[in-house]
Amino acid sequence: MPKIAFDQVSKSYGVVEVLPPFDLTLEDSEFTVLVGPSGCGKSTTLRMLAGLETVTSGEIFFDDKPISKLDPKERDLAMVFQDYALYPHMNIAKNMSFALRLARVPKAEITEKVERVASMLNIAHLLDRKPAELSGGQRQRVAMGRALVRDAGTFLFDEPLSNLDAKLRGKMRAELAEMRDTIDKNMVYVTHDQVEAMTLGDRIVVMSDGLIQQQGTPEQLFKEPVNTFVAGFIGAPTMNFLDGELVEEGGTQWVRGDCYALPLPADIATRLQSAPDRAVTVGLRPSSFTPDTTQGAPIELKVVVSEYLGAQSVLVTHCGDAEILVETQSASPVRSGTVQTFGVLTDEIMIFDKTSGLRL
Ligand SMILES: Nc1ncnc2c1ncn2[C@@H]1O[C@H](COP(=O)(O)OP(=O)(O)O)[C@@H](O)[C@H]1O
């Protein structure tokens, strides 16, 4: 499988630059997810890789070979789109083997490949049916199967699950995650859904407004986000952001706001020493609160709404003017309207520069 490298690649439509020059390297045999809000340039990036869009400047390399001038069919890749179309008059086996038949692959080989991929995707029993006789999820799998039989070195997926309802998405996501481990190919997967990205990606590239914000493993992005964008985009419910200022008192570094004062752990305090008394943004994940006040630094919150999600509940609380989401175990319910003291797990506090949004 080739290593894929974008070298100062940019894309403009007329005078509008949608992707300023960027570098991006995708390691061999990795499942890479490009994730970001709608319009940030994910599909454009994927389509340049596929050869469906030209690059405005820069070059894309497969290992050391420049490929940006090559035709899509010379790039050894297969793509699955959000809006896939199956041929309605052909049965599933014929739909899946279409490209192979076009390429005059021997019949026995076609049959072997279609059956192998179909059984991997759990659609082997449907090969004789027409697309109209399948459910949405089954049709989606056929669209994937049609790409996977092609034995390409690189597979590209552009929001392949976005036409499915929530339950089916979850199921397909789990199946894809399982399938991922059995396919030793380059996979590049585009989605706006951070849960999909976190479940599927060996590595995730977070984009916003045409810019790559950060790339890393799911755990790196969750634990070490470089800025408020990534911190707010990854993780659900989303991170809480509060205005704060850094103050030193009694030999301890604190971060303080209108309605709270939290002592910072030593490692954060050391990192911040060069920047005392500055205005910052404090990031607190909903999971960083505990009802057990012996465990963390106390913060008093007014519980406005309690959203029951099953084993967990999400509390919408107020801290002065700020709204804070708190995740709790439903087994110890909290009544709406009450004021309650929670513990903040201070090791999990993140501090960002208020102006640049960069994590300090
Ligand atoms: N053919 C085009 N002509 C002009 N602008 C385009 C074209 N295709 C995409 N864009 C613009 O490029 C930006 C990125 O689009 P896209 O890559 O489709 O985003 P995403 O896939 O992340 O939702 C958007 O602002 C979009 O409007």
Ligand SMILES: [Mg+2]
């Ligand atoms: Mg898109």
